[in-house]
Amino acid sequence: MALAEHEALVRLFCERPDLAADLLTRSLRVELPDYDYAGLESADLTQVTPAERRADSVVVFRRKRPEADPQPVLAVIVEVQRRQDAGKLWSWPMYLVSLRTRLECPVILLVVCPEASVARWCARPIELGHPGLVLKPLVAGPNEVPVITDPGQAAEDIELAVLSVIHHADTPQGPEILDALFTALHNLDRDQAGMYADMVRAALPGEIWDHLEKHLKTESYEYLSDWARENIAKGRAEGQAQGKAEGKAEGMAVAKAEAIMTVLAARDIQVPDEFKAKIRKCHDLDRLDAWIQAAVTVESSDALLDEEL
Numbered sequence: 001m002a003l004a005e006h007e008a009l010v011r012l013f014c015e016r017p018d019l020a021a022d023l024l025t026r027s028l029r030v031e032l033p034d035y036d037y038a039g040l041e042s043a044d045l046t047q048v049t050p051a052e053r054r055a056d057s058v059v060v061f062r063r064k065r066p067e068a069d070p071q072p073v074l075a076v077i078v079e080v081q082r083r084q085d086a087g088k089l090w091s092w093p094m095y096l097v098s099l100r101t102r103l104e105c106p107v108i109l110l111v112v113c114p115e116a117s118v119a120r121w122c123a124r125p126i127e128l129g130h131p132g133l134v135l136k137p138l139v140a141g142p143n144e145v146p147v148i149t150d151p152g153q154a155a156e157d158i159e160l161a162v163l164s165v166i167h168h169a170d171t172p173q174g175p176e177i178l179d180a181l182f183t184a185l186h187n188l189d190r191d192q193a194g195m196y197a198d199m200v201r202a203a204l205p206g207e208i209w210d211h212l213e214k215h216l217k218t219e220s221y222e223y224l225s226d227w228a229r230e231n232i233a234k235g236r237a238e239g240q241a242q243g244k245a246e247g248k249a250e251g252m253a254v255a256k257a258e259a260i261m262t263v264l265a266a267r268d269i270q271v272p273d274e275f276k277a278k279i280r281k282c283h284d285l286d287r288l289d290a291w292i293q294a295a296v297t298v299e300s301s302d303a304l305l306d307e308e309l
Contacts, residue, residue: 006056006080006082007202007252007255007256007259008166008198008199008200008202008203008255009080009112009114009163009166009203010056010057010078010080011199011255011258011259011262012159012162012163012199013040013056013057013059013078014040014057014259014262014263015159015195015262016159017038017039017040017059018038019159019160019163020038020059020076020078020110021038021061021076022157022159022160023110023112023140023144023145023160023163024076024108024110024138026146027140027144027145027146028110028138028140028144030108030138032061032074033061033063033073033074033106034063034073035061035062035063035073035074036062036063036064036070037061037062037064037070038059038060038061038062039059039060039062039267040057040058040059040060040263040267040296041058041059041060041075041099041103041296042058042293042296042297055077055078055079055095055099056078056079056080057077057078058075058076058077058078058099059075059076059078060072060074060075060076060103060105061073061074061075061076071105072103072104072105073105073106074105074106074107074108075099075100075103075105075106075107075108076107076108076109076110077092077095077096077099077107077108077109077110078110078112079092079095079109079110079111079112080111080112080113081111081112081113081118081122082113082114082115082118083115083118084118084121084122088122089126092109092126092135092137093126093128093135095109096109096135108138109135109137109138110137110138110139110140111123111137111138111139111140112139112140112163113139113140113141114141114142114166114167114203115141115142116141116142116143118141119139119140119141119142119143119144120141122137122139122141123136123137123139123141140163141167142167142168145160145163145164145167145168146160146164147164147168147171147173147177148160148161148164148177148180148181149173149176149177149180150180151179151180151183151184152184153180154180154181154183154184155184155187158181158184158185158188158196161177161180161181161184162181162196162199162200164177164181165177165178165181165200165204166200166203166204169204169208169209169212170208170211174208174211174212175212178200178212181196181200182197185197195258198254198255202255252285253282253283253285253288254280256285256288256289256291256292257279257280257282257288259292260279260288260291260292260295260304261276261279263292263295263296264295264298264301264304267295267296269298269299269300269301270300270301271301272301275301275302275305278305279291291304
């Protein structure tokens with residue numbers, strides 16, 4: 001599994017947790033309970049077993065209560081699956097039980113699969129052994145993610161438009177879908193637009209991206225972010241394996257740094273400019289991964305940097 005491709009999809013749900021609700025209600029016809037807002041939750045699903053259990057993302061829908069903490073009414077475990085993995089048949093049921101026990105609310109498993117064959121494999125019922133107890137994963141594959149070729153529709157739901165590109169990039173409509181997304185992105189702040197453009201670039205295999213890029217309607221198209229121009233375009237022009245590896249590593253560091261700030265912002269934690277600068281200067285991928293995990297629970301950005309990681 002390509003790490004960068006995987007992380008780009010996971011990050012979409014960090015940017016907008018309500019994307020899980022869109023997929024469940026629009027594509028999979030799941031009726032959700034009334035809720036006031038959706039937010040990220042710690043994805044650590046380790047219980048008493050010694051092996052670590054960590055989902056890709058966890059979204060919790062909460063209902064506000066007078067004079068009490070918001071009540072969890074539904075939790076969604078989001079798993080990005082780009083290949084068949086028999087180990088998931090054992091870990092997914094554990095994820096559900098662990099999170100249900102922790103939050104004391106119903107839990108849904110949502111599996112995002114850009115590949116149709118993988119989506120079919122993931123949708124198979126998982127027999128748990130107890131009579132009548134069967135887990136049927138809800139899967140958002142190419143058949144469930146809509147084809148968005150209208151720039152206006154893309155602008156209404158940027159994250160879903162990004163998913164549309166990733167799930168349908170290798171179809172005849174791929175270039176049209178990508179063009180609709182990039183047209184919509186031009187109406188956003190440059191940094192935000194660049195972030196989504198980078199997500200698409202990171203999530204797609206190189207050969208598919210090359211094909212789409214050749215068919216863009218706008219011949220003068222440029223990458224929308226400074227990072228993409230300076231790293232991806234530069235690495236391609238150099239054409240050397242070492243340069244490509246360095247560019248990919250640096251790109252992963254940038255993506256992880258942005259993910260940290262996204263999680264903190266989603267939790268309404270102030271993220272000052274000096275903090276952003278410190279995080280972006282870090283290129284230690286292990287440390288960045290640890291900071292991403294800590295960002296879910298720390299009370300301030302300063303506390304994150306003070307963590308003994």
